Amino acid sequence: MSRHIVVTGIGLITPLGIGTQATWDGVLAGRSAIRPIRKFDAVAYPGCFAGELDGFNAEDHMPIRLARKLDPYTQYAVAACDLALRDGRLDPAQTQQSRFGVYVGNCFGGWAYTDQQLRNLHTQGTRAVSSFQATAWFPAAPQGQISILFGLRGNSKTIICDRASGLASIGYAARAIAAGDCDIMLAGGTEAPVTPFAYLACLTENVVATGGRPEHAYLPFDAKCKGLVPAEGAAFVLLEEREHALRRGVEVYAELQGFALTSDSCHPATLPARERYLSLSMRKALADAALTSEDISLILADGAGTPEGDAQEAQAIRSVFGEATQSTPVAAPKSLLGHMYGAAGALDVALGALALKHGVVPPTARDDKPEPACELLLSTQAARPRALKHVLLNSRGAGGVNAALVMSK
Amino acid sequence: MTQQEQTISEVLARLLGRDPIQMTPSTSLQDQLGIDSTEMVDIVCALEQVFKIKLPDEAERSAKTIADLGRIVTAHQVQSAA
Numbered sequence: 001m002s003r004h005i006v007v008t009g010i011g012l013i014t015p016l017g018i019g020t021q022a023t024w025d026g027v028l029a030g031r032s033a034i035r036p037i038r039k040f041d042a043v044a045y046p047g048c049f050a051g052e053l054d055g056f057n058a059e060d061h062m063p064i065r066l067a068r069k070l071d072p073y074t075q076y077a078v079a080a081c082d083l084a085l086r087d088g089r090l091d092p093a094q095t096q097q098s099r100f101g102v103y104v105g106n107c108f109g110g111w112a113y114t115d116q117q118l119r120n121l122h123t124q125g126t127r128a129v130s131s132f133q134a135t136a137w138f139p140a141a142p143q144g145q146i147s148i149l150f151g152l153r154g155n156s157k158t159i160i161c162d163r164a165s166g167l168a169s170i171g172y173a174a175r176a177i178a179a180g181d182c183d184i185m186l187a188g189g190t191e192a193p194v195t196p197f198a199y200l201a202c203l204t205e206n207v208v209a210t211g212g213r214p215e216h217a218y219l220p221f222d223a224k225c226k227g228l229v230p231a232e233g234a235a236f237v238l239l240e241e242r243e244h245a246l247r248r249g250v251e252v253y254a255e256l257q258g259f260a261l262t263s264d265s266c267h268p269a270t271l272p273a274r275e276r277y278l279s280l281s282m283r284k285a286l287a288d289a290a291l292t293s294e295d296i297s298l299i300l301a302d303g304a305g306t307p308e309g310d311a312q313e314a315q316a317i318r319s320v321f322g323e324a325t326q327s328t329p330v331a332a333p334k335s336l337l338g339h340m341y342g343a344a345g346a347l348d349v350a351l352g353a354l355a356l357k358h359g360v361v362p363p364t365a366r367d368d369k370p371e372p373a374c375e376l377l378l379s380t381q382a383a384r385p386r387a388l389k390h391v392l393l394n395s396r397g398a399g400g401v402n403a404a405l406v407m408s409k
Numbered sequence: 410m411t412q413q414e415q416t417i418s419e420v421l422a423r424l425l426g427r428d429p430i431q432m433t434p435s436t437s438l439q440d441q442l443g444i445d446s447t448e449m450v451d452i453v454c455a456l457e458q459v460f461k462i463k464l465p466d467e468a469e470r471s472a473k474t475i476a477d478l479g480r481i482v483t484a485h486q487v488q489s490a491a
Contacts, residue, residue, distance in 0.1 A: 063426055068424070130451065131448075131454070
């Protein structure tokens, strides 16, 4: 990247807590936020778990008049952006708004709202459907509401590439700043998939773990892995051109150094027969950052949690890192709170920035030992202090999307 | 304020997050409460549920004040009773 892009604010709305500190404290404690589903009557979903928010109140971040028109995933996004702006001590009204944009990653759109309105339609008729349905459910709703609420008039976009959406949105936002199109971005992801229909859609992909103890449901790279657990929430970072941030005198968490995307071009829902292009996205991101694998102190994994997904990611890491595989820690802290789909990669960026700032390798949920065939230096369920300089992040999405990003202290 | 206008004010206050004390019969729906067309549809549907009546589509277009909504509701309550 030509201009330097830094993270100056973080806003997290996650099942581990409302706010960055609550989430980070939960990560450091290795606490699991995965529970049996409570958001809807899950009697027809035996053994199903989710990462659900606790204590989120939309009115803390926006007028009730607005909140009631929005799907929860837009509420989460607005709230996370509000927190990121506060954390970065930035008032959008004091900026050149035509050079301030928002990039949002998302998979599903507004199914919490739509699930209810469909029920109204089929049981009570057309007049029972909310007049706000159209603006509540479409995937660009968070982008629109964030730009309206904060007066952002720069380059803005909604990025949809399945579970890689969040990482991709931050990568593309950084590129927009690097290209000189804007100076500031709010970038991240948001998701609210814990609804009767959206959760069912997750189940049909055959990657969701069910049964057993909830805290042992989502176990990336573990010998007992059986899938991921869907979760809701939002993660946004405030990105700035570095000189812009330095002039403001604001604290910098990390610098985004490299980003790459590749495509497996395989199948809409399954992985390719063998890994080839995930490792390519990692190499391209490293090249974009002008770094090598030996420079990387921590890998935040995609952590699919399925035997095939984990095996492929492990193979990709071994392919790129070679002998350094045994000395480079791999962590998947998302396993503690569930996979936030379109927001997951953005959460990883936020946790990566916090890991760099505090010098900590985040934990990964574990039940048994790491799957020996993966041959990775997997983090344990306890956070470990370690001096970190450069972090590599992976994120994969159905349909063959591979995203990789490098960030540095 | 009539009983209908009072109830309408309470519905508006709930939907808009406002204090009902701020509302009078002459309160302008657009100019003072800033109600847009989509909100108007939502409000009419809410009033139909509260008063258990059916309101015509033109109610959304013709009502400019709380008093206007009150007159429309009263007229259709009478029709429903007849």
